[in-house]
Amino acid sequence: MPWRSRVLNAVWFGRAVRSQILIVFILINLVAAVIAGGVTIFKAGAATRIEIAASMRLAGVMVSEAVQLIQQGVPAEQFLKTLPAQLRLVRHVRIFVRDAAGVVISDTDRPGATREGDRAAAPTWFARLIGPPVERHVVPVVANGAGIGTVEIVSEPRDEIAEVWENSVALAAIGGATVLVVIGILYIVLGRVLDPLTALGGALRALERRDYKLRLARPKVLEFAAITDRFNALAGALEAARTENLALNRRIITAQDDERRRTALELHDEVGPSLFGLKANATSIAKAAAAMSDSAARAIEERVRDLTAIIDHLQSINRSMLNRLRPMALGHVPLQEILGELVRERARQHPDIVFAPNVGTLARSYGDTMDLTVYRCVQEALTNAIRHAGAGRIEVQAADLSGTAAPPGDGGPRLELAVRDDGVGIAAGMAPGFGLHGMRERVQALGGDFTIETGPGRGTSLRIVLPLPSRPDGSADPADYASSTP
Secondary structure: OOHHHHHHHHHHHOOOHHHHHHHHHHHHHHHHHHHHHHHHHHHHHHHHHHHHHHHHHHHHHHHHHHHHHHHHOOOHHHHHHHHHHHHOOOOOEEEEEEEOOOOEEEEOOOOOOOOOOOOOOOOHHHHHHHOOOOOEEEEEEEEOOEEEEEEEEEEOOHHHHHHHHHHHHHHHHHHHHHHHHHHHHHHHHHHHHHHHHHHHHHHHHHHHOOOOOOOOOOOOOHHHHHHHHHHHHHHHHHHHHHHHHHHHHHHHHHHHHHHHHHHHHHHHHHHHHHHHHHHHHHHHHHHHHOOOOHHHHHHHHHHHHHHHHHHHHHHHHHHHHHHHHOOOOEOOEOHHHHHHHHHHHHHHHOOOOEEEEEEEEOOOOOOHHHHHHHHHHHHHHHHHHHHHHOOOEEEEEEEEEOHHHOOOOOOOOEEEEEEEEOOOOOOOOOOOOHHHHHHHHHHHHOOOEEEEEEOOOOOEEEEEEEEOOEOOOOOEOHHHHHHOOO
């Protein structure tokens, strides 16, 4: 990503809407502050020049009038010493009184002198921006036709610049405080106004998790209210579609299970006895061949052995197909015993693996479809852990969390199944196999949740939650399980 794109993403595109609006507001205020500062400096410079020019004119008139007093008999030496005191109230000027030799004998701004309206000096950069050029006027003092000294009037805009600086700082402080208050108000108001968008984002994440029952409260802002209405309508449509899909998937799975059950019954009731009959006939043929001549008997016995081997192979295939289609004990033996026997069979086949089953809290049956789903999930999870995970320990847990057995506030009646192993885990990016797909489809068709937690070197944890039929009081109803059992 180019550096410009990264900067723009960090400064603008990667921020929330409220932050973007506040950034725009702050930038507008900064531009306004720069413009206002420029206008203030321009106006202050013009006003300072006018003020200094007026002060210089006033000081010149007052000095000229004061010089006339010498003509009225005031001693010249006393006049020169008292003149600065008479002019000390004139603002924005500095008066130097020199004698005939050019030595300064009095100064309105001498060290230690106090002047009305003295203020703290403005910064140098500000004084340079608005300060006018220094002006100087020299007024000669003449007595009896002889020059006795001079009065020099020098413009001194420090007080005026300091006053403008104080006013500017006060206005900037008031403006800054006002902007901060407005930003705070905007932050709160925008948060309230944009809350529906935050809620909408959370609701969309809930839809992503397939929680279609969520509905948003209708906000008062018309635009957001329209968006909320559309979201609620979408959630309702998705919920209805999901309900229809679940019902359809359940019917499909039920039909598949019924077909498998019928096929298994035919294999058990038709193919099994037929193979048994063939084996019995082959045995009788072998007994009949024993009464024949040696050469003929040997030929027949050899053919019978071949035929018996083929029949044994077919019977093995038939039993394997029966087990894959549907365990014959399902629906006749309690589910927990079937699962326990499945785990014990795997333990006999793989004595190097530690199996830890805990399935003692299940009902006798939850219906043919539910029982078969639980059985297939445990069977597939054990197969994956043994074949692919290289596990040294496998835990199988199944619990009926219905009625008072369910933790408080933790949903309705349900059956939870967990299979954990300490194997190598599933590598990142590895696509799930057909077995996992099949388990997920069966679980979701029953309205359940299917989750896998895994990682390289962290083992694999499979968790399945299946909802159970409930009574009005929220507890599971065993009659509902029996009603769906064949």
